[in-house]
Amino acid sequence: MRRDLFDEEHDLFRETVREFMAREVVPHHAQWEKDGIVPREVWKKAGELGMFGFSVPEEYGGSGITDFRYNMVIVEEIIRVGASGLGFGLHNDIMAPYMVELTNNEQKQRWLPGFASGELITAIGMTEPGAGSDLQGIRTTAVREGDHYVVNGQKTFITNGINSDLVVVVTKTDPSAGARGTSLLVVERGMEGFTRGRNLEKVGMHAQDTAELFFENVRVPVANLLGGEEGQGFFQLMNNLPQERLSIAVAAVAAAETVLEETIEYCRNRTAFGRSIGKFQNTRFLLAELATEVEIARHYVDKCVRALNAKELTAVDAAKAKWWTTELQNKVVDRCVQLHGGYGYMLEYPVAKAWLDSRVQTIYGGTTEIMKEIIGRSFGF
Numbered sequence: 001m002r003r004d005l006f007d008e009e010h011d012l013f014r015e016t017v018r019e020f021m022a023r024e025v026v027p028h029h030a031q032w033e034k035d036g037i038v039p040r041e042v043w044k045k046a047g048e049l050g051m052f053g054f055s056v057p058e059e060y061g062g063s064g065i066t067d068f069r070y071n072m073v074i075v076e077e078i079i080r081v082g083a084s085g086l087g088f089g090l091h092n093d094i095m096a097p098y099m100v101e102l103t104n105n106e107q108k109q110r111w112l113p114g115f116a117s118g119e120l121i122t123a124i125g126m127t128e129p130g131a132g133s134d135l136q137g138i139r140t141t142a143v144r145e146g147d148h149y150v151v152n153g154q155k156t157f158i159t160n161g162i163n164s165d166l167v168v169v170v171t172k173t174d175p176s177a178g179a180r181g182t183s184l185l186v187v188e189r190g191m192e193g194f195t196r197g198r199n200l201e202k203v204g205m206h207a208q209d210t211a212e213l214f215f216e217n218v219r220v221p222v223a224n225l226l227g228g229e230e231g232q233g234f235f236q237l238m239n240n241l242p243q244e245r246l247s248i249a250v251a252a253v254a255a256a257e258t259v260l261e262e263t264i265e266y267c268r269n270r271t272a273f274g275r276s277i278g279k280f281q282n283t284r285f286l287l288a289e290l291a292t293e294v295e296i297a298r299h300y301v302d303k304c305v306r307a308l309n310a311k312e313l314t315a316v317d318a319a320k321a322k323w324w325t326t327e328l329q330n331k332v333v334d335r336c337v338q339l340h341g342g343y344g345y346m347l348e349y350p351v352a353k354a355w356l357d358s359r360v361q362t363i364y365g366g367t368t369e370i371m372k373e374i375i376g377r378s379f380g381f
């Protein structure tokens, strides 16, 4: 069915992003996978092309456009070439609302120009070694002392953990107040007592720097509190998580489409028992099933993007999109490995890398089980 989500401007922007990926990313990504990180220069080059901060107001170096379809174009083009090391989605889709909507004018002036140019790379630190799904169980504290908060604690699995200059850290400003005791503080590169641990060795996404972060008596100015009011952190997170989950769903569908396309081509050309493996009924039925599910997923996600743009996307809509598309992505990629036979297990084939890169999708941004909890709770049992 015809996809009618995009306008001409989005198609033109897609051309620019596709050309950027071919020139600046694809030739280098294998090396970045070996390095475990992407160089900061590629962030600056992407910034020069206007790939960051659509929603950043023009006076701070952005485009002042709040239209998630541009974010979607970037995610889709990144996925199409398997550039899983670029943490642009985290910066654009997840961090932009925190940086644009929760900042005062003074903070905007300090951070938004760098955010839009790619000179200031962002990250978010929610997860701790002892608490991931159970966000209220975090133990990082921020104790007010005059004009500063003194932050102590640890975060783990942080995307852009090594490259980041600004980390939105979820802290407890009042550990006795439950959800109302959580606050978001921006910790900046170079602050005394803020150190980074290992760049974690992952199953896939090898060029993505995912790290532990440590905070030991870090004095963070009160001027770095987001949202202007202590104790609002939990609600601010809940407000922004649907967009994060939709971004993951967008990536899931794009990955499933890409792998499926490659696999159909593979099945056309590979022969066994004197004919193309695509002629076996098992292959055709399996591809038919996957193609059907992926197309249905595509339309639901596109509808969610329209809803987000209209400020109508609910937490339940986003949870449905997240769990279903990421589970589907895993199924599609796994079945497509099978259709490639032994070649599917060789890393020189994109399907093998896609298999490694996809596994995390049902885990981060809220696990499948947590998504089902969110949906289940909406029935009001």
Ligand SMILES: Cc1cc2nc3c(=O)[nH]c(=O)nc-3n(C[C@H](O)[C@H](O)[C@H](O)COP(=O)(O)OP(=O)(O)OC[C@H]3O[C@@H](n4cnc5c(N)ncnc54)[C@H](O)[C@@H]3O)c2cc1C
Binding pocket: 123, 124, 125, 126, 127, 130, 131, 132, 133, 134, 156, 157, 158, 159, 160, 202, 210, 360, 363, 364, 365, 366, 367, 368, 369, 370, 373
């Ligand atoms: C590559 C990668 C990048 C990441 N990037 C970031 C980042 O940038 N910032 C950040 O803050 N975090 C990040 N994370 C962390 C990620 O969001 C968490 O790993 C995830 O939310 C799960 O938390 P956990 O690992 O503590 O697992 P746990 O919460 O310990 O869950 C373990 C298992 O128990 C299940 N479970 C837990 N609670 C329930 C329940 N109520 N009902 C049913 N089942 C339940 C889970 O679904 C899961 O299967 C990243 C993780 C990875 C792997």
